[in-house]
Amino acid sequence: MTKHPARDARVFLYHLPEYDVGRIREIVGSTMAELGLRPRGRTLVKPNLVMAGEMCQHAYTRPEIIEGVLGALQDRDAGEMSELAVGERSAITVPTRFTYHEAGYEPVFERTGAKKYCFEEVPQLEVRYTHDERLRDYVFIPEPVVKADFFVNCPKLKAHPWTTVTFAMKNYIGIQDDRHRLIDHDHALNKKLADLQYVIQPQLIVIDGVIAGEGRMLTPMPRNMNLLILGNNQVAIDSVTCAIVGVDPRGVDHIRFAHERGFGPIDLDDIRVGGDVSLDEAKERGRGFKIGLIRVEKYFEGTSIQAYAGRPPSGPKGDDYCWGGCPGVMEEVIEILRVADEQCDRKLPRIHMVFGDYKGPLDVSYGEKVIFVGDCVSWEGELGGELVKIRSKYKDRAELDPHDVKHKDVYARMAKMALKLREAREKPYVRVEGCPVSIGELMFLVAELGGLKNPYFDKRALYFNQAYLEWRGKTVLERLKGVPYQVSGDNAHGEAKPRDLAPPPQGGE
Numbered sequence: 001m002t003k004h005p006a007r008d009a010r011v012f013l014y015h016l017p018e019y020d021v022g023r024i025r026e027i028v029g030s031t032m033a034e035l036g037l038r039p040r041g042r043t044l045v046k047p048n049l050v051m052a053g054e055m056c057q058h059a060y061t062r063p064e065i066i067e068g069v070l071g072a073l074q075d076r077d078a079g080e081m082s083e084l085a086v087g088e089r090s091a092i093t094v095p096t097r098f099t100y101h102e103a104g105y106e107p108v109f110e111r112t113g114a115k116k117y118c119f120e121e122v123p124q125l126e127v128r129y130t131h132d133e134r135l136r137d138y139v140f141i142p143e144p145v146v147k148a149d150f151f152v153n154c155p156k157l158k159a160h161p162w163t164t165v166t167f168a169m170k171n172y173i174g175i176q177d178d179r180h181r182l183i184d185h186d187h188a189l190n191k192k193l194a195d196l197q198y199v200i201q202p203q204l205i206v207i208d209g210v211i212a213g214e215g216r217m218l219t220p221m222p223r224n225m226n227l228l229i230l231g232n233n234q235v236a237i238d239s240v241t242c243a244i245v246g247v248d249p250r251g252v253d254h255i256r257f258a259h260e261r262g263f264g265p266i267d268l269d270d271i272r273v274g275g276d277v278s279l280d281e282a283k284e285r286g287r288g289f290k291i292g293l294i295r296v297e298k299y300f301e302g303t304s305i306q307a308y309a310g311r312p313p314s315g316p317k318g319d320d321y322c323w324g325g326c327p328g329v330m331e332e333v334i335e336i337l338r339v340a341d342e343q344c345d346r347k348l349p350r351i352h353m354v355f356g357d358y359k360g361p362l363d364v365s366y367g368e369k370v371i372f373v374g375d376c377v378s379w380e381g382e383l384g385g386e387l388v389k390i391r392s393k394y395k396d397r398a399e400l401d402p403h404d405v406k407h408k409d410v411y412a413r414m415a416k417m418a419l420k421l422r423e424a425r426e427k428p429y430v431r432v433e434g435c436p437v438s439i440g441e442l443m444f445l446v447a448e449l450g451g452l453k454n455p456y457f458d459k460r461a462l463y464f465n466q467a468y469l470e471w472r473g474k475t476v477l478e479r480l481k482g483v484p485y486q487v488s489g490d491n492a493h494g495e496a497k498p499r500d501l502a503p504p505p506q507g508g509e
C-alpha cells in the first residue's frame with residue numbers, strides 16, 4: 001500500500017445555521033488564511049450541479065456557498081489571480097446553462113463577476129494516465145479543469161445509489177462531458193473516480209452540509225445538518241464526512257482506492273480536525289443518516305416494479321452486481337417520477353425490469369410488460385407464449401476508445417424511446433440499450449408506459465429548449481470557426497499526475 005503523502009491533512013467543521021453568504025465568506029477566508037492559501041492564476045470553483053430546480057431542491061451546492069467562496073477568493077487575492085471562474089457539467093444531458101439558471105447561480109455571476117464555464121461547451125483535452133491501476137491510458141477533460149492553477153472543489157453532502165455517498169471525490173464525475181462521463185460508468189465507477197483524482201487535486205474543498213441530501217442523489221430528502229466542512233485533502237475530508245454520517249470510509253471503494261494510491265489519509269487519527277463544531281457533535285447531527293447502495297430488487301419491494309438483477313460482465317470472480325450502472329439508474333428514475341407525479345406508484349402498472357445476466361424465472365402475468373435494461377442484459381425464457389432470447393450486446397471496456405465516442409443528442413434519445421414505446425405497446429417486452437442506460441431515456445419510457453407526468457414536458461420545458469439550442473448553436477458556430485472540440489496528443493496536456501498532492505505552503509502566513 002502506498003503511504004499517504006506527508007502533507008498535513010486538515011478538516012474544519014463549522015456550524016452554519018442558514019445559508020448566510022457573509023458568514024460563509026468569513027469562514028472560507030479564515031480557513032484559507034490558516035492553510036496559507038491564496039488563489040493564483042486560473043482559479044476554478046467546481047460545485048455539484050448534477051441537477052437543480054423544483055424537483056431537485058436538495059441535490060446541488062447552493063448558490064450562497066459559491067458566492068461566499070468566490071468572495072473569499074477575491075478577498076484573499078494578492079494580485080496573482082488571472083481568472084476567477086465556476087465550471088460544471090450537469091447530468092442526464094440537461095444543458096449546464098439551464099442548471100445554472102435553475103440553481104439560482106446567474107445573479108451570483110453578475111454580483112461577483114466570476115466567469116461561467118459549461119464543460120460540455122469548451123474544448124476537451126486529452127490527459128494521459130500512467131499509474132499502474134488505471135482503467136485506460138487516457139481520458140478527455142474540459143480545458144478549464146486541465147489548465148486550472150488553483151482548484152476549489154465545492155460538493156454537496158449527499159447519499160448516492162451507486163457509491164453509497166457523494167462528497168469531494170465523487171464530485172469529479174462532473175469534470176467530464178456526457179460522452180466521456182459515461183465511459184466506465186458501470187461496475188468500474190469507483191475505479192474511474194479514483195483515476196480522475198490524477199487529473200487535478202484541489203487546494204481547497206468546501207462541502208455544503210447545511211441542508212444535506214439523504215437517501216438518493218437527484219431527489220434527495222433534506223436533512224438539516226447545519227455544517228460547512230472545509231479541508232485541503234480529498235481523502236481526508238471524505239473520510240471525516242463518512243464518519244459524520246456513520247459510514248466506514250474503507251467501505252466506500254473510491255475513497256479506499258484513492259487512499260491506497262497515496263492521495264491522503266483515511267484514518268481519523270491521521271487527520272487534524274478543527275473548526276467550531278467537534279467531530280462528536282457533528283456525528284450527533286449525522287446520526288441515522290440514510291445512505292444509498294440498496295440492491296434494486298430490495299429497493300422496489302412492495303411496489304408495482306419487480307426487479308431482477310444478474311451479474312454484470314466482469315467474469316465469475318468479478319462483481320456480482322453493477323453498482324455504478326443501470327440498476328441505480330432505475331432507482332433514480334423512479335424517485336424523479338415520484339416527485340413529478342405524486343400519483344406515480346398508484347398509476348404505474350406492474351412492470352418487470354431485468355438487469356445483467358439473469359438466469360432465473362420472471363414472474364410475469366398476462367398483459368404485464370418486461371423491460372430488459374442495458375447492453376449486458378441477457379435472459380432466455382417464455383413470454384406471452386413466445387420463446388424470447390435476449391443476448392448481451394456488451395462491449396468490453398478495452399474496445400471503447402474515448403477518441404471516437406459520440407455525443408448522444410437528447411432529442412434523438414427521446415425519438416428513440418418513442419419508437420421503443422410503440423414496440424412495448426405491441427409486445428410483452430422491450431429492450432433498452434446503453435452502458436449504462438441513460439436516466440433520461442428510462443424516465444421517458446417508464447413515464448409514458450405508466451401514463452405519468454413526464455418531467456421532460458413540464459412547465460420548464462420552454463427554457464430547457466432555449467438553453468439546449470443556445471448550447472448546440474454555440475458548439476456548431478465554434479466548429480465552423482475551426483475550434484476543435486477534442487484535442488489529443490502533444491497539443492493537449494500530456495501526462496496526468498497528482499499535482500498538488502503536497503503543495504508547498506503559499507502566502508507565507
Ligand code: SF4
Nearest residue numbers: 322325374375376435
Ligand atoms: S449495461 Fe448497465 S448493468 Fe450492464 S455493465 Fe453496463 S452499466 Fe452495468
